[in-house]
Amino acid sequence: MFVSKDLIPTTIIMLFIIITQVPILVINNAELRTWIATIAVFILVFPMFLILSQIQFLSSRILFITLLLSLALFHFLYQYLVYSTGLRATGDTAAIEQSLYNLLNHATFSNTIEGQYFGISTSLNHFAVHNSPILLILALPYAIYSSTITLILTKTALFLLTGFLAMWYVQSVSSTRAIPIASLAPFALLIQVPLLFVPDLYESVFIPPLLVWSALAFRLDKPWQFLISNFLLVMVKETMFPILFAWALIAFLRKKGEHI
Amino acid sequence: MGTHRFSKEKRRTYIITPLLIGIVSFVVSFFVVIPFFNGGRSSAFFDQVLPSVLALNCKTVADYSFQILSVWGAIPLLSSMSILAIPDLFVNSLLSGGFHWTTEISGRFQIGILVSCFLGTCESIPILAKYFKSKFNIANTERLLWIMVLVFATLGLFRAGPKISEVVHRLQEDWRSDMKCIELVSQTNNPTLCDYQLCGYFSKLRKYGR
Numbered sequence A: 001m002f003v004s005k006d007l008i009p010t011t012i013i014m015l016f017i018i019i020t021q022v023p024i025l026v027i028n029n030a031e032l033r034t035w036i037a038t039i040a041v042f043i044l045v046f047p048m049f050l051i052l053s054q055i056q057f058l059s060s061r062i063l064f065i066t067l068l069l070s071l072a073l074f075h076f077l078y079q080y081l082v083y084s085t086g087l088r089a090t091g092d093t094a095a096i097e098q099s100l101y102n103l104l105n106h107a108t109f110s111n112t113i114e115g116q117y118f119g120i121s122t123s124l125n126h127f128a129v130h131n132s133p134i135l136l137i138l139a140l141p142y143a144i145y146s147s148t149i150t151l152i153l154t155k156t157a158l159f160l161l162t163g164f165l166a167m168w169y170v171q172s173v174s175s176t177r178a179i180p181i182a183s184l185a186p187f188a189l190l191i192q193v194p195l196l197f198v199p200d201l202y203e204s205v206f207i208p209p210l211l212v213w214s215a216l217a218f219r220l221d222k223p224w225q226f227l228i229s230n231f232l233l234v235m236v237k238e239t240m241f242p243i244l245f246a247w248a249l250i251a252f253l254r255k256k257g258e259h260i
Numbered sequence B: 001m002g003t004h005r006f007s008k009e010k011r012r013t014y015i016i017t018p019l020l021i022g023i024v025s026f027v028v029s030f031f032v033v034i035p036f037f038n039g040g041r042s043s044a045f046f047d048q049v050l051p052s053v054l055a056l057n058c059k060t061v062a063d064y065s066f067q068i069l070s071v072w073g074a075i076p077l078l079s080s081m082s083i084l085a086i087p088d089l090f091v092n093s094l095l096s097g098g099f100h101w102t103t104e105i106s107g108r109f110q111i112g113i114l115v116s117c118f119l120g121t122c123e124s125i126p127i128l129a130k131y132f133k134s135k136f137n138i139a140n141t142e143r144l145l146w147i148m149v150l151v152f153a154t155l156g157l158f159r160a161g162p163k164i165s166e167v168v169h170r171l172q173e174d175w176r177s178d179m180k181c182i183e184l185v186s187q188t189n190n191p192t193l194c195d196y197q198l199c200g201y202f203s204k205l206r207k208y209g210r
Helices: A005-026 A030-054 A060-085 A091-106 A114-118 A133-144 A148-173 A179-192 A203-219 A223-236 A238-253 B008-037 B044-054 B058-072 B080-096 B101-106 B111-136 B141-187 B193-199 B202-208
Strands: none
Touching: A060 A148, A091 A133, A091 A148, A133 A148, A133 A203, A133 A223, A148 A203, A148 B111, A203 A223, A203 A238, A203 B080, A203 B111, A223 A238, A223 B008, A238 B008, A238 B080, B080 B111
16 A cells, blocks of 8 residues: 555545535535535444444554544634634634733733723723633733734644543543543544634633543542642633532532542 | 542542632622722623523523433433533523524533533443443443444534534625625724724724724
8 A cells, every 4th residue: 555554544534524524515505414414424434433443553542632633633724714814703812812912011901892892992901801810821822922823723722632631531431441442532522512613712712621620630539630620710710610519519419439 | 540439538628629619719700800800890790690590591491401412312411420511501591591593603601511511421431331231231341432432423513514514604604794894994084993893803803902
């Protein structure tokens, strides 16, 4: 074979993404698109997984990483396309980028966009609207290269981090050697996340990695990691406190002596 | 892996830690940070969200629950981890007035639900594997896991595919209307930030605010 075997999974996945997207993009009838997309999934996905599962030299870990990297690349290119062509109004990205710019240049985390939701036309501090200090983390990469591309790259990095944490979580649940193959499940999950196709950056992009990290810390009994992840979760937005109360309820419902 | 048991001390730690952080965060956010930066005014939480909670429409929560179950099935419910989805379920229903198109596109509000469903599903894998192994004599759990992965991939694509197509078509429509709007606004003598925001033109917005 003139093509390296190592390229097979990437090629199949890229072909899969392209082929399934074609009818979606071209056909202008919603119902017809739904059916074609579904049939395409059945025709392509099932044999793809079955074939890949038979390839002995391909470990599930490599397969998972290939899938995740392909999806991250797709995510980055899609976001970049939307940004570079001005295809979509991205008010939150504009507000956050303005706030970061003002923080680095004028020492105030303010912008002129968010206030207009409340009829304020002057500059307003982001913390007057949402308590989300986790956004200040973005100031570091933004200081290095002040561009929206930096924010898109950061979003992609958070996306990848979630995927890897999800893989570790699946492995932590497992007690058999076969389970790592199921780490492909996060891939299915990540396809479902509509966040992937939202060309905007806001506080919520920090929720998936932090929530999975807190679950991992809970499961592996790492109290300090659990504390830090919980602390960072409430830094995301002022509305995160009910999720922490839900954590307390889960711990309360776990029986003594039960596996966590 | 999976060998940690839930002792009395651990239970206390994992109950008290999130409760304390949650309460402190609630007080600091709503009574200190937001009013301080907002000139003494309270957060929109008290003006908008809280009244909605008090006037909660059970139908919207039920509709939303049904939609989630139709996508994920009941598998996550086998684990208590699915409790994590409840806060987002309520916030979602309140913010969207039920499950409707724009919320589904944005996805920002339901991100907690998706992650929680994933965690609940993972926790349910050993339960399901044990059940199927004894009932149907499947030789190893790997086959079962493959079936689960395939089901999820199918469900995910079945759901995401049409949504992606709608998003792309909406993007194209928005782009056309944005360009037309920009053209009209630019013809006026003194376009303001608000004018550009109505067009939703990102680059203009970003530059205008500095």
